[in-house]
Amino acid sequence: MCGITAYIGAEPALPFLMQGLSKLEYRGYDSAGVTLVDSSGLFTCKTKGRLKQLEDMLETVPCPQKCGIGHTRWATHGVPSQMNSHPHTNEKNTISLVHNGIIENYLALKEELLKKGYKFKSETDTEIVVHLLDDYYYHEHLSLFEALLKAVHQLQGSFALCIVSTEEPDVIYAAKKESPMVLGRDKSGTMCASDAPALLAYTSEILPLKDGQAVIMKADSLQIFDFDGVPQEEEWIVFPYDVHAAQKGGYDSFMMKEIHEQPSAVRETLRGRFRGEMVYMPEIEKLNLPARGIQRIYYVACGTAYHACVYAVTQISARARCAVSAMPASEFRYGSPYLDEHTLCVFVSQSGETADTIAALKLAKEKGAVTAGVVNVLGSGITRLADATLYTCAGPEISVASTKAYTTQLVLLTCLNIKLADLLDWGVFDQYQLIEDLQKLPEAIEEVLKYEKKIAELAELLRYRQDAYFIGRQLDYPTAMEGALKLKEVSYVHADAYYAGELKHGPIALIEKDSVVIAMATQPKVAAKTVSNIEETIARGARVILITTQQMKADRFEHVLRLPELSDELSAVTGVVLLQMLAYYTASIKGCDIDKPRNLAKSVTVE
Numbered sequence: 001m002c003g004i005t006a007y008i009g010a011e012p013a014l015p016f017l018m019q020g021l022s023k024l025e026y027r028g029y030d031s032a033g034v035t036l037v038d039s040s041g042l043f044t045c046k047t048k049g050r051l052k053q054l055e056d057m058l059e060t061v062p063c064p065q066k067c068g069i070g071h072t073r074w075a076t077h078g079v080p081s082q083m084n085s086h087p088h089t090n091e092k093n094t095i096s097l098v099h100n101g102i103i104e105n106y107l108a109l110k111e112e113l114l115k116k117g118y119k120f121k122s123e124t125d126t127e128i129v130v131h132l133l134d135d136y137y138y139h140e141h142l143s144l145f146e147a148l149l150k151a152v153h154q155l156q157g158s159f160a161l162c163i164v165s166t167e168e169p170d171v172i173y174a175a176k177k178e179s180p181m182v183l184g185r186d187k188s189g190t191m192c193a194s195d196a197p198a199l200l201a202y203t204s205e206i207l208p209l210k211d212g213q214a215v216i217m218k219a220d221s222l223q224i225f226d227f228d229g230v231p232q233e234e235e236w237i238v239f240p241y242d243v244h245a246a247q248k249g250g251y252d253s254f255m256m257k258e259i260h261e262q263p264s265a266v267r268e269t270l271r272g273r274f275r276g277e278m279v280y281m282p283e284i285e286k287l288n289l290p291a292r293g294i295q296r297i298y299y300v301a302c303g304t305a306y307h308a309c310v311y312a313v314t315q316i317s318a319r320a321r322c323a324v325s326a327m328p329a330s331e332f333r334y335g336s337p338y339l340d341e342h343t344l345c346v347f348v349s350q351s352g353e354t355a356d357t358i359a360a361l362k363l364a365k366e367k368g369a370v371t372a373g374v375v376n377v378l379g380s381g382i383t384r385l386a387d388a389t390l391y392t393c394a395g396p397e398i399s400v401a402s403t404k405a406y407t408t409q410l411v412l413l414t415c416l417n418i419k420l421a422d423l424l425d426w427g428v429f430d431q432y433q434l435i436e437d438l439q440k441l442p443e444a445i446e447e448v449l450k451y452e453k454k455i456a457e458l459a460e461l462l463r464y465r466q467d468a469y470f471i472g473r474q475l476d477y478p479t480a481m482e483g484a485l486k487l488k489e490v491s492y493v494h495a496d497a498y499y500a501g502e503l504k505h506g507p508i509a510l511i512e513k514d515s516v517v518i519a520m521a522t523q524p525k526v527a528a529k530t531v532s533n534i535e536e537t538i539a540r541g542a543r544v545i546l547i548t549t550q551q552m553k554a555d556r557f558e559h560v561l562r563l564p565e566l567s568d569e570l571s572a573v574t575g576v577v578l579l580q581m582l583a584y585y586t587a588s589i590k591g592c593d594i595d596k597p598r599n600l601a602k603s604v605t606v607e
């Protein structure tokens, strides 16, 4: 998704803008640009391509201006091109703006502006905003801030906007609705960005802007208003990660660094969650669930986080005394999920800003359901909307491919399930062994990370393959889904996950000599069944990588990786670490851009 940076202060703005944009690269982008402003005018420089190209263009240009805005664009309306990249300026070149989000009614607004004689240079939805501001400022004689407030009332959809102008070169205006924006300040000035990592080199005190807020940023002050111009309180938080946590720390990619951070991420997520043999979750206790007569529970999310939901539901469904289901947020929001005050909805998200998940959460709230978020990013959209938030303490996840966010979601959802079983009186969860083993998980992950060299060799099986097949049953199935997603996402090898028992109902037709099958067989009740399914693929020429338990009789297979002994529920955590490494090494031998896969964005803040 697009990334925004803005700075106004006593120092030249460009260094802040550029370092901030580079910290936002994880969001994915196809073009980049900046506008710098002072009393002599606006200077805009933008290009299709990487930040390096923008840097090269700016290398020989003196840029002393102390106010500016920057942008990395991820194309939604109009192809990636110099013209479509941001910032966008008015015809007089006196107003410039950057935007993250989608203006849904831009065509209707464009028609009106065209009638008024405005000329458009780009195919973007964004450009209408700069012409609206021009119209309100120059023709209706509103102040720039009034023009912004009037404009945001016209816009449907999502937006985070930053605006500079030669008319007021010592101010930056910003506004937010459904797209992320955080503010910061240090001794030198005031700044804002789409996400905190862009600010962390300057300050760890962050103000996450709320939906429906607009800001007047000056070098030494910052004022927040709602869209009607009513002053709002400032709610600052101290961001708990330092800037070094967002660097690669010796690994050649963020993905590998984050894979190796999983023992500590899991440890942090579990910290303080146990009181003896019970799960401690005051956030959930406050929801007063027993009194609400909960009759159904939905776990809702997108992508990897959705796989965590499938895991949570598979884990709980045998024990729950009510209906439980997992749904992708994009289906939930447009389906007709049964929602009322007896429904609990759990929304899972690394970023806390995923547009579909936020829309699903809003729907659940409208219908009176009880809502809880399982989120990694402090102060993000979901945390501000949900009735309760449980934080995965994975630290900043920069790689587009989610790794440590997933495993921390699995452990936190396991704790949540134990808590729900306890609160809603569902009876035995065999929780004592599970709680003991959850605490052993960081060491168990350390153990499986030792397979790294072996996995690097196994990745050779996939070097020239176009497809891979992941299979598993019960709790192994979400792991298979996540392994397949990881592989296709970073290595571009097409991969699908199947319930192992479903293979012979169709997919086995695809198996031929040297097809690669990755099988998860860690659940004692069904592992032998999965192993029989593997035999069927081997009979058709498949090369199999089997991930299983210590006890499973499987030495006859070519490649067997055995997981440390823990409760069956937790093999999903150790097992997926192997699949993450397999995806990483496959991508690495194929020379892929691992941290920034093509067409993907870290945080999908548009529908």
Ligand code: AGP
Residues within 6 Å of the ligand: 302, 303, 304, 305, 348, 349, 350, 351, 352, 353, 354, 357, 400, 401, 402, 403, 489, 600, 601, 602, 603, 604
């Ligand atoms: C995972 O590797 C993905 N890049 C993607 O599926 C991601 O999990 C999804 O977009 C949801 O993001 P969220 O957790 O920030 O809501």
